[in-house]
Amino acid sequence: MIRRNFLGVLTGSSLSLHPGLKLLSDEYLSEIARLPAGVHPAVLATDEDYWAQVGQAYTTSPQIINLNNGGVSPSPQIVQDAVERYNRYANEAPTYYMWRIMDQGREPLRENLATYAGCSAEEIAINRNATEALDTIIMGLPLEKGDEVVMTRYDYPNMLHAWRQRELRDGIKIRYAALELPVENEEQIVQSFTAQMTSRTRVVHITHIINWNGQILPVRKIAEEAHKRGAEVVIDAAHSFAHLDYKIPDLGGDYLGTSLHKWLSAPIGSGMLWIKREKISKIFPLIPNDSPRSENIRKFENLGTRSFPIEQAIGVALKFQEAIGNQRKEARLRYLKNYWAEEAAKLPKIKLNTSLDHRYSCALAHVGVEGKEASEIESFLFSKYKIHTSPIKWEALNGVRITPHVYTTLKDLDRLKEALYQLGRG
Ligand SMILES: Cc1ncc(COP(=O)(O)O)c(C=O)c1O
Numbered sequence: 001m002i003r004r005n006f007l008g009v010l011t012g013s014s015l016s017l018h019p020g021l022k023l024l025s026d027e028y029l030s031e032i033a034r035l036p037a038g039v040h041p042a043v044l045a046t047d048e049d050y051w052a053q054v055g056q057a058y059t060t061s062p063q064i065i066n067l068n069n070g071g072v073s074p075s076p077q078i079v080q081d082a083v084e085r086y087n088r089y090a091n092e093a094p095t096y097y098m099w100r101i102m103d104q105g106r107e108p109l110r111e112n113l114a115t116y117a118g119c120s121a122e123e124i125a126i127n128r129n130a131t132e133a134l135d136t137i138i139m140g141l142p143l144e145k146g147d148e149v150v151m152t153r154y155d156y157p158n159m160l161h162a163w164r165q166r167e168l169r170d171g172i173k174i175r176y177a178a179l180e181l182p183v184e185n186e187e188q189i190v191q192s193f194t195a196q197m198t199s200r201t202r203v204v205h206i207t208h209i210i211n212w213n214g215q216i217l218p219v220r221k222i223a224e225e226a227h228k229r230g231a232e233v234v235i236d237a238a239h240s241f242a243h244l245d246y247k248i249p250d251l252g253g254d255y256l257g258t259s260l261h262k263w264l265s266a267p268i269g270s271g272m273l274w275i276k277r278e279k280i281s282k283i284f285p286l287i288p289n290d291s292p293r294s295e296n297i298r299k300f301e302n303l304g305t306r307s308f309p310i311e312q313a314i315g316v317a318l319k320f321q322e323a324i325g326n327q328r329k330e331a332r333l334r335y336l337k338n339y340w341a342e343e344a345a346k347l348p349k350i351k352l353n354t355s356l357d358h359r360y361s362c363a364l365a366h367v368g369v370e371g372k373e374a375s376e377i378e379s380f381l382f383s384k385y386k387i388h389t390s391p392i393k394w395e396a397l398n399g400v401r402i403t404p405h406v407y408t409t410l411k412d413l414d415r416l417k418e419a420l421y422q423l424g425r426g
Pocket residue numbers: 070071129130131132155156158207209210211236238239259
């Protein structure tokens with residue numbers, strides 16, 4: 001039923017294959033949103049017909065199987081087309097179309113992002129990536145010599161580097177929570193953070209989903225412990241935003257940064273910063289404007305000349321996300337991960353370094369093979385099976401990270417299972 005309805009949209013007599021882009025995208029999005037109405041996300045997660053329709057929105061490579069969607073996600077065709085369309089406008093008269101016309105799109109986009117994220121538009125700044133968003137906080141927080149920051153050695157390198165630069169420059173001190181991955185004990189995770197909190201702790205930096213192996217951390221519980229001790233909380237949501245179903249305020253943080261070119265499938269080079277309203281004035285912008293002490297979140301958007309086409313096309317990606325729905329997407333991503341990982345974990349030489357418990361993981365998983373280096377596994381998967389993954393050797397992890405996306409098919413994952421069987425059988 002779903003399939004017939006949907007194909008009707010693509011090939012029906014009222015629409016040619018190349019109708020006006022707007023018409024196709026609006027019809028397409030409303031079909032994606034409408035067809036599974038009333039179907040429980042966990043049931044829909046197994047409906048290959050529905051997800052095949054969603055997958056048609058993407059222009060995936062026919063040559064390789066991309067299972068590194070964790071690095072950067074591709075954008076659906078409608079998003080790519082929007083970037084190109086805006087770019088063509090921009091190039092007709094850049095300063096006119098960018099600064100007088102497209103610039104007017106930023107406030108509606110801010111509103112839409114805020115509605116999606118469950119916060120006020122006055123708390124959202126639009127920028128280019130998670131690094132820029134989080135560095136704004138890390139570099140902008142007023143801290144003094146001897147102040148302490150708690151984080152883990154599994155946080156993202158750019159963020160570790162930024163905090164270490166403050167250590168070097170300002171004499172703050174980083175204390176590392178002794179996290180061991182994977183971990184399936186919420187108390188233990190929280191405890192690893194609280195064990196490092198002291199009377200000097202000013203900031204706790206938490207990565208919601210650890211990029212190396214997909215570990216989900218209980219952000220809210222850690223944040224509560226930090227707040228009890230008077231510390232502020234910075235959340236790295238690069239991998240959780242538009243991947244897990246939540247509203248930003250529910251996480252209990254004070255500051256949050258994310259890329260939008262990961263799970264939102266927005267154009268490459270798009271990101272977002274959220275700051276709790278009452279904290280805005282005390283953060284100095286990374287790139288200052290004329291009033292760095294202002295309470296206006298827009299002071300963080302003084303980025304110099306940047307791509308308006310990329311920024312404006314974020315709105316199209318947001319529509320696509322909302323058409324699928326957060327809960328449906330999260331359920332499907334977890335289903336895809338478990339589809340391959342549950343079987344792989346049973347192979348004698350395979351070491352799955354990611355929990356299969358839904359509280360601790362979703363789409364991303366890390367897998368090692370006894371006696372093999374990360375680079376060997378990656379190169380075997382690519383050369384023999386044309387499966388593209390990310391080799392990860394970091395702290396105790398040595399293997400590849402496998403990340404499907406909503407367009408990934410079970411056929412792709414069957415090929416992965418076959419490849420892992422070759423690597424992991426006794
Ligand atoms: C956990 C985490 N934080 C931050 C980043 C930085 O994202 P970007 O390169 O988009 O700035 C990444 C990128 O992979 C990440 O995985």
